[in-house]
Amino acid sequence: xxxxxxxxxxxxxxxxRIISIxxxxxxxxxxxxxxxxxxxNPTERAEVIECLHFLMLSNQIEEVKRGVYSVKSNSKYxxxxxxxxxxxxxxxxxxxxxxxxxxxxxxxxxxxSGDEVExxxxxxxxxxxxxxxxxxxxxxxKTEFVGIIQINKNFAFVVPDDRKMPVDIYVPLKKxxxxxxxxxxxxxxxxxxxxxxxxxxxxxxxxxxxxxxxTEIHAILAAYGLPYKFExxxxxxxxxxxxxxxxxxxxxxxxxxxxLTFTIDPKDAKDFDxxxxxxxxxxxxxxxxIHIADVSHYLKEGTILDDEAYERATSVYxxxxxxxxxxEVLSNNACSLRPLEEKYTFSAVFELDSKxxxxxxxxxxxxxxxxxxxxxxxxxxIIENNTVDIPKHIALNNDGYKTSHSIKDAITTLDQLAKIxxxxxxxxxxxxxxxxxxxxxxxxxxxxxxxxxxxxxxxxKLIEEFMxxxxxxxxxFIGKQSPKKTFIYxxxxxxxxxxxxxxxxxxxxxxxxxxxxxxxxxxxSLNKLxxxxxxxxxxxxxxxxxxxxxxxxxxxxxxxxxxxxxxxHYSHFTSPIRRYPDVMAHRLLQHYLDGNKxxxxxxxxxxxxxxxxMENLATKAERDSIxxxxxxxxxxxxxxxxxxxxxxxxxxxMYVEIIENKCEGMIRIRDIKGDYFTFxxxxxxxxxxxxxxxxxxxxxVQVHVKNADLIKRHxxxxxx
Numbered sequence: 001x002x003x004x005x006x007x008x009x010x011x012x013x014x015x016x017r018i019i020s021i022x023x024x025x026x027x028x029x030x031x032x033x034x035x036x037x038x039x040x041n042p043t044e045r046a047e048v049i050e051c052l053h054f055l056m057l058s059n060q061i062e063e064v065k066r067g068v069y070s071v072k073s074n075s076k077y078x079x080x081x082x083x084x085x086x087x088x089x090x091x092x093x094x095x096x097x098x099x100x101x102x103x104x105x106x107x108x109x110x111x112x113s114g115d116e117v118e119x120x121x122x123x124x125x126x127x128x129x130x131x132x133x134x135x136x137x138x139x140x141x142k143t144e145f146v147g148i149i150q151i152n153k154n155f156a157f158v159v160p161d162d163r164k165m166p167v168d169i170y171v172p173l174k175k176x177x178x179x180x181x182x183x184x185x186x187x188x189x190x191x192x193x194x195x196x197x198x199x200x201x202x203x204x205x206x207x208x209x210x211x212x213x214x215t216e217i218h219a220i221l222a223a224y225g226l227p228y229k230f231e232x233x234x235x236x237x238x239x240x241x242x243x244x245x246x247x248x249x250x251x252x253x254x255x256x257x258x259x260l261t262f263t264i265d266p267k268d269a270k271d272f273d274x275x276x277x278x279x280x281x282x283x284x285x286x287x288x289x290i291h292i293a294d295v296s297h298y299l300k301e302g303t304i305l306d307d308e309a310y311e312r313a314t315s316v317y318x319x320x321x322x323x324x325x326x327x328e329v330l331s332n333n334a335c336s337l338r339p340l341e342e343k344y345t346f347s348a349v350f351e352l353d354s355k356x357x358x359x360x361x362x363x364x365x366x367x368x369x370x371x372x373x374x375x376x377x378x379x380x381x382i383i384e385n386n387t388v389d390i391p392k393h394i395a396l397n398n399d400g401y402k403t404s405h406s407i408k409d410a411i412t413t414l415d416q417l418a419k420i421x422x423x424x425x426x427x428x429x430x431x432x433x434x435x436x437x438x439x440x441x442x443x444x445x446x447x448x449x450x451x452x453x454x455x456x457x458x459x460x461k462l463i464e465e466f467m468x469x470x471x472x473x474x475x476x477f478i479g480k481q482s483p484k485k486t487f488i489y490x491x492x493x494x495x496x497x498x499x500x501x502x503x504x505x506x507x508x509x510x511x512x513x514x515x516x517x518x519x520x521x522x523x524x525s526l527n528k529l530x531x532x533x534x535x536x537x538x539x540x541x542x543x544x545x546x547x548x549x550x551x552x553x554x555x556x557x558x559x560x561x562x563x564x565x566x567x568x569h570y571s572h573f574t575s576p577i578r579r580y581p582d583v584m585a586h587r588l589l590q591h592y593l594d595g596n597k598x599x600x601x602x603x604x605x606x607x608x609x610x611x612x613x614m615e616n617l618a619t620k621a622e623r624d625s626i627x628x629x630x631x632x633x634x635x636x637x638x639x640x641x642x643x644x645x646x647x648x649x650x651x652x653x654m655y656v657e658i659i660e661n662k663c664e665g666m667i668r669i670r671d672i673k674g675d676y677f678t679f680x681x682x683x684x685x686x687x688x689x690x691x692x693x694x695x696x697x698x699x700x701v702q703v704h705v706k707n708a709d710l711i712k713r714h715x716x717x718x719x720x
Contacts, residue, residue: 014051016098019071020130022061027070060096077118077135084113088166092119092132099129107133110192110199113164114141143189145169146223148210148711149203151181158187158201161223161712167198175202184210186222210711213446217318220624224617226316230327234308238327241298243334245342250367256289256347257369260406263337264463267375270322272337273575275345275370276466278410285359286352286413290470291345291368293335295326295576296586310607313614315578318625320446324578331577339373346586348470348573356420361473364593372407379459382411415458418465425468429523429566432530433547436540438662440629448633451661467574468565474585475571478592479559485598488585488608490572492562493551495522503545506684506697510538523566538698540657541647552616555581555608557601581611624713630663631715635708641720646699651679654686654695656703656717665715667703672719 014037021036022028028036030052034045052069055061061069080094080101088105090113101121103111111117111134118136147160147169156176157168161184169187179185184207192199207222208215221228230238261277277289299306309325316323324331337343345368351360374382387408426432437454456464471490478487500516507514512532515525526546533539550564555572562570573589576582584607588599648655653668669677675688677695684697695701702720709715 014047015055016096018048018051018055019060019096020098022069022071027064027068029067029069033069077120079116079118079138081141082108082111082113082115082117082134084108084111084164084166086163086166091129092117092134094119097121097130101132102129103132103134109134109137111137112141113162115139116141140189142225144186144204144222144225145189145201146184146186146207146219149176149179149181149183149185149187151176151179158185158203161219169201170198171201171203177203177206179203179206182210184208184215184219216628216710217320217625220318220621220628221316221323223624224621226323226617226621227312228323230308234305235327237303237305238329241329241334243298243329245344245367249344252365253344254347254362254364254366256291256345256349256366257342259287259289259368260410261289261291261368261370262372262374262407262410263339263370264374264376264379264459267377271324271331271335271577272370272373273577274463274467275337275368276410276414276463277349277368278414281351284354286354286417287349288352288414288417288466289347289349289366289368290466290574291337291347291366292470292574292582292586293337293577294344294346294365294586295330295335295583296346296590297344297365298330298334299326299583301587309583310580310610313580313611314618316618317622319440319629320442320625325580326577335577337368337370339370342367342369346573346576346589348474350469350473352417356417356424358473361477363474363477363589365590374411374459376457376459376463379411379462380457382408383415383458383462386412411462414466415462418462419458421465421469422461425465425566426527431523431550431564431566432527433543433564436543436662438626438630440633448629451633451663453662471571471573472565472567472569474573474589475559475567475569478571478589479569481592483598485588485592486557486601486604487559487588488571488581488604489556489559490553490562490570490581491556491558491560492553492564492570493560494519494563495549495551499549503549505682506545507538507542509683509696510536510542510698512542523563537645537659537700540662541645541698544647554612555615557605557608579611579615581608627664627713627715628710630661631708631710631713633661634663634665634705634715635710638705638708641702641704644701644703644717646695646697646701649679649684649686649695649697651681656701658703659700663715665703665705665717667701667717667719671706671716 017037018033021033030049034048037048039045039048056063061071064070078094078096080092082090082092084090090103090108091100092103093100101119115137116139117134118138119132119134121130121132145160145162145165147158150157150159155173156171158171159168169189171187185203186205186207187201188204189199189201207218218228256277259277259279261275263272263275265272273293275291277291279287281287299309312325315325345366347364347366349362350358353359439452439454440448441450441452443449475487475489478485504514504516507529512529514529515521529542530546533542559569561568571585572579572582573585574582576586584604591599642658642660644656644658646654647657647664653666655664655666657664669686675691675693677686677688680687686695703717704720706718707714707716
């Protein structure tokens, strides 16, 4: 991992802490500031001086006398993002401060979660935190909310689903769009006067009856501003595209149709982004092609189709459906690398020796022919049994038969190469997250009939390693060019130190240790921890908490490397059907292959921020859909006793995750009988005042369902 990333993070941390110290102190010199920071060695003190110069140049502090600094009077106003609690108070997260700033409920100025605000910091503190007040709402994060409408004689109210929206929204009767009592609607806030207790809005969409399956799924999407269908003009534009394979276009590409090519995907996949080709070269080395749907061939900049794809930025994968980034004519047809069809592709082709050493590489546009389509289960069978007996996978192509024997050899050889690549990656410090995914068996009516867990086997890892190789090498190819060229990187910063310390406290209660003092040993130590908990009661808890320690991966033109993968260069190149950043990466790569100069960094950086934000919203919607289906699954299980693991402890109760199905619910502190329990935050436990009985993170308990509310999406348990 580049040292530059760590230095930048340390610099940023020092500057925010210096501002915090000067906010609550009189003027100080650099030695006094260093002491308050707990810094004593000369190297770090030099960094403090460097930070002070930066803060002076950026007009945040002033030198009141030689070597003595204070905060400039105008810098008592700051900008940040507000996070509203259900109690009406909240916190502002600002780069100017190391800790969040507490905002009392009467000082929020009507700000809502996610709003960009200007705020002022007082010299007093609340529970150890600086306290402030919001002075201006700069930008609302959202103006539309999902909720249930309540109709009165002369007016209506919408009660928002979002628990962080503390007030109902007043709607005049003429603005209800004739919604009926109890229906779920989307309401847009049009006005919120400073002295009004609640905002005024208008209904913009009626989703349907609360509790209905389609209504609730659409409500999840609407809550995050995600569409669930394409406008007719977008569909019409896509359907009018010429998706035929022409000889004229083939002449512009590398023709790889004669080489054995196949896809390996989930058995229920409808679009196939990527395919692998394989052949043994005359020198005994292997040529492995990673072929990606050439979405950019059809998705032209400046069209309404491209604008729509950019706005969506990603496909959304809910429990019972996919909301695609592209219309079906592209996502499931023209761009999908379906078996026995020729397709336009964008490829990374590598020559590897038997030890997976990279000998040569080539990037460019191709035309390919997919000979076979495997599910992960079928590919896994071939790997485990070294045989293939699936006649439908034997196909004719331009050169005649490609036999099942060659398919078997291709998959088993690729598996061997992938395992070498994986070992090398882990040796270099990559972190191995094999967290279990919860999946549902659904009936024709989308009712959850059962739960199963998705695990990653050799076939999954085979595909993963070659996709990682393509993403890494494409990013390296551009990133190492001089002069520097603008590109789309997938970046991942170092873990949060405070969260690592918190993780260490938790895992020590289960007898595990991690080394967080040596930055070079953190990834190795985390891998050892993740391996040691496999199959133990605390596995899912430790996996979850370890993931939470990680910084959030995002898109940027500023490359700082990818910590989790231990790559200095990494991009997203392999899924343009479902991710817009991959489309941008394809366009930029072709732009540079054509010999053009660097593209505008500022323009692409803005697109990176948008893509990261939309990915975050899509992830939240996906989690909400899983939670919804878990509650639906548990509704008819109220008479069943389950064994669960305490997965979270708070001052209002504890969360329990059922072992057999991973459904998580809340046991409220008031429902725990036999004693008065209080929250011990240092030990992540609830402790009985009289009995000293302790319920601690990771403990096993027996529970049954108290309440499974689909509309409010609450799952509550009682202790047995």
